[in-house]
Amino acid sequence: MTNEDLLKLAMDLIAIDTTNPPGTQQEAVTYLKEYLEKRGVECSVETAGETPSLFAMIRRSPSTSKLCWIGHWDVVPSGPLDAWTITPPFVPVIRDEHLYGRGACDMKTGVAAAIAAALEWAEDPETSGGTLVLAILADEECGGVLGGEPFLPRYHKEFQFDYGLVGEPTGFDLKTARRGACWGTINFSGIQAHAARPDEGDNPIHKMGVAVVAMSNMVFTYDTSDPAPPTIAVTTARAGNKDNIIPHEATIGFDIRTAPSQSLKSIRSDLIETLQKAGLIMDTDYKLDLNWLADPYATDHPCFSQICSNAIRSVTGRTPSLCAKGGTSDGRFLAALGVPVLEVGLENTTLHKVNECCRVDSLISLKQIYRKIFTTLL
Ligand SMILES: [Zn+2]
Secondary structure (H helix, E strand, O other): OOHHHHHHHHHHHHOOOOEOOOOOOOHHHHHHHHHHHHOOOEEEEEEEOOEEEEEEEEEOOOOOOEEEEEEEOOEOOOOOHHHOOOOOOOOOEEEOOEEEOOOOOOOHHHHHHHHHHHHHHHHOOOOOOOEEEEEEEOOHHHOOOOOHHHHHHHHHHHHOOOEEEEOOOOOOOEEOEEOEEEEEEEEEEOEOEEOOOHHHOEOHHHHHHHHHHHHHOOOOOOOOOOOOOOEEEEEEEEEOOOOOEEOOEEEEEEEEEEOOOOOHHHHHHHHHHHHHHOOOOEOOOEEEEEEEEEOOEEOOOHHHHHHHHHHHHHHHOOOOOEEOOOOOOOHHHHHOOOOOEEEOOOOOOOOOOOOOEEEHHHHHHHHHHHHHHHHHHO
16 A cells, blocks of 8 residues: 555545544445455444444454454544634645644544555565454544444454554554543532622532642542552533622532542542541532543553564654553553553644644554554564
8 A cells, every 4th residue: 555545545534524522424434444345354334323333354364363453433523613724624635744634643544554554464475364453433532432332342252352452642652551530520519698798608619619729739549650640630610600699509520530559439538538638528518429431451561562662663763652641542441351452653742632633754654563563463
């Protein structure tokens, strides 16, 4: 597959609006299925609700190692269209050696690079064994409930994967672990009153302010050997609807990225203790609700890591660092089943932003890296 073919595939994918939500579009999967089947690759479309995920399977005999490459076809919303100053989000262009458009780094380009590498690997007479499955999933940007969560376990049951490789943007570093995610809300109770008579009321916004300051400085209980420390961010605040009324309640929402040694129980007690030190008593001043969204994982597989590091170094000339930053990925659905999962992908400086882009030569490098990993592992 030529570099022009690779670029065209990436641009064709970017041109299909797959914004999630709603994330129910069929066009990208239909396009990819036709593209792959025309080139002799067996494909299966799995649907959850109205939402399709595509599995492309290359089984070679004798089947030795089995690798599942994981990517997604959905993209996040564009944001303000007039802020896209280079090109509209679904009109891909190349300017100054960069490819622009929504999905240019997260991650239509990663999907195109993996497909190109897989086709080259499949056609290479020098390689003989191994099985490669490309999981091009729906719903990654909304939690994977309609993509990775139902389908990766099912395909693992059928294939018994030895390795998982995620194509999310990593800046050509090697991601060996992912933190988990836990969302929460705190509802502060108060007594509504005239703002001119605050002593007759109980102001929940004042409690909310105390809590936000305490939470932004809080220290979690976790193991310092965890691959990355936990973080907390207060993300929503709602209270009041009139300037001269003390409201009767206030609510904040927050997002915690969890380390492997944390549990729902330890997070809950850390939060209660932090708020107690700030003078707020649970059930009297506030109610706490926590929702565990995603498990963290860490992969310790020196051989797999070495193969990926060597591939990155031989293509880019730079030794990748091992990292565990960022949010969650669909890799957790395989990691939870005991499959070693690593991640390598493009530069990650513009993901989810306006004017999303990647360097054209990065896209070509990524294809070469995947090709080397497929050849060495399988
Ligand atoms: Zn992504």
